[in-house]
Amino acid sequence: MSEHRVVSADALRDFAAAVLARAGLSAPHAAAVADALAWANLRGVDTHGVTRLPRYVDLLQAGDMNPKPALRVVGETAAAVVIDADRAPGPIAMTEAMAGATRKARAAGIGLGLARATTHTAALGYYTIAAAREGMAAIALAASWPNMAYHGARAAGVSTSPISIAVPGGREPLVLDMGTGVVSVGRLTQARKSGTPIPEGWALDAEGRPTTDPQKAELPLPMAGAKGSGLALMIECLTSLVVANPLVSEFLEETPLGLRHRQNGLAIAIDVSRFGDPAAFRREVERTVRAVKALPRADGVDEILVPGERGARAYAQRTRDGVPIPPPVWKELAALAERLGVAMMTTQGES
């Protein structure tokens, strides 16, 4: 018997919303951020779920995340919109940016939404899937401060900046959501907690030396060497520098601004219905997926998976059966609830 507590999607969302409202967010904003966090848990991406709540509350209390942001459009063209997010919680800013990109794409074929001065973006696939459900081929990027080794360096130089791409599919959108590191920081934390040695090529220690010791692993290495850190650097340029809110240089120069939590986000939407029959597009996505899934499998591989497939299955299963919360996360959330005077979430049982 495991000690994981199991919580329904609704209980998870309600709890997260109550915490965020108590930390100062308006009820609609609290509900929106809670939905993005609970979605990550439902998709099985627990590193981006409610486990982030204590950090969000810290950021809100430190003033790095603004509970009452005044989002403003600070730039607009026929196909693009730039939103100053006023340090809004990431899901508020990115939802606006993707909605702006989608609106522009319907009018102009392609649309760009830039979120300047946002905060933790949560799971990027949340925004691209939403756009894909609206008939968009969507791309999202998020820039953050350096937490990953740059290729050839012994120190953090870029972020594990995620990239997500989604397109309308058959029943579900096809959605890729990946970081640019070999592994995420969250995965290293997981290995530290469980004490499992990590493979060579995953991480550097605090002195910037390669390590397989989970207790010493600090910095993820970029995926595919120069490719991963190059991609992360270009994401900073496309995202932070286009909106004149640099993160990498400010951090590496150790300016007061650079050492505060800040992010920028980019959303691109392409309205596939402007270029062909959208039903035919979805059929061709399905056909491509079918062809890929039918490929001969490597030894020991049970099934060929397409991007987002595992997440969609987790979503269906967890929506039905509830989300398991590991004991350390439960304990941390219970302490947070206690501190804020919010009722702890109720469980469905244990799994």
Place this chain on the structure above:
Amino acid sequence: MSEHRVVSADALRDFAAAVLARAGLSAPHAAAVADALAWANLRGVDTHGVTRLPRYVDLLQAGDMNPKPALRVVGETAAAVVIDADRAPGPIAMTEAMAGATRKARAAGIGLGLARATTHTAALGYYTIAAAREGMAAIALAASWPNMAYHGARAAGVSTSPISIAVPGGREPLVLDMGTGVVSVGRLTQARKSGTPIPEGWALDAEGRPTTDPQKAELPLPMAGAKGSGLALMIECLTSLVVANPLVSEFLEETPLGLRHRQNGLAIAIDVSRFGDPAAFRREVERTVRAVKALPRADGVDEILVPGERGARAYAQRTRDGVPIPPPVWKELAALAERLGVAMMTTQGES
């Protein structure tokens, strides 16, 4: 003394243009394709340079590449243009697509150019650098038939689809140009020719088994496992499926169309001057590059490089000193020249 012959940039371009003109291209088209191939050689990306000429001539003679294409705009919105490339040589189609994206971006902030039914795209960075010189942040993708193992499969399922991103920089644009495989097919061919064993994790043999034997390596593996093949699959969706010219499914289903050489390309341009001061943007790119290059170096690393830096140096050096052509490539090109009745390029000397 090596036996490489050294050829000036002009001689390389003139020779390539003469070959392509003899194979049926108009003089301006021959010059344009020759420039793209010579550019790759100058940048040190010899796998995408004049070594491709015999293959281009084969494709032209087989009718897969059209020497007299009638490019047509088949779709247009305020911010996007879709060009049917009529099987034009890739550089003709991609130059049009990027020019269209750039023109649209000036008007609308962001622009999309799609090239449908093009052929071999050549070096993708050629198009993004050109757009960056025009003040654009540019993204280019190219879709091709499967030549890379899909993650978990023992057969080709996707292409080593390249992605290029460039932004205006200080003296030079910052440009990333990468495939989605651990290595390129060209790199495997190189190892085969030199007989050098390849590292584990690079490739599969013809039966889809992992191999380190360069004589048996057939299929590159995707970079970072599921990330590389997922990215390649999404590039097929964004590029081929939006223009209703599927490559992956047709190939895997072994349709007559699927087994012919076809590509599709996508270009996105973002006019950074619509969102801020373009001079300030370039300064911030330079500042970020400076900060990254100043990172503490890992043991054995002489210099931290940013995307495109090595290529820019090769370009300067080879423009000055000429392009070295290895003996097997020289021999192949001489045979091609003889066959077509074109004068072989003249050398500057041997290096």
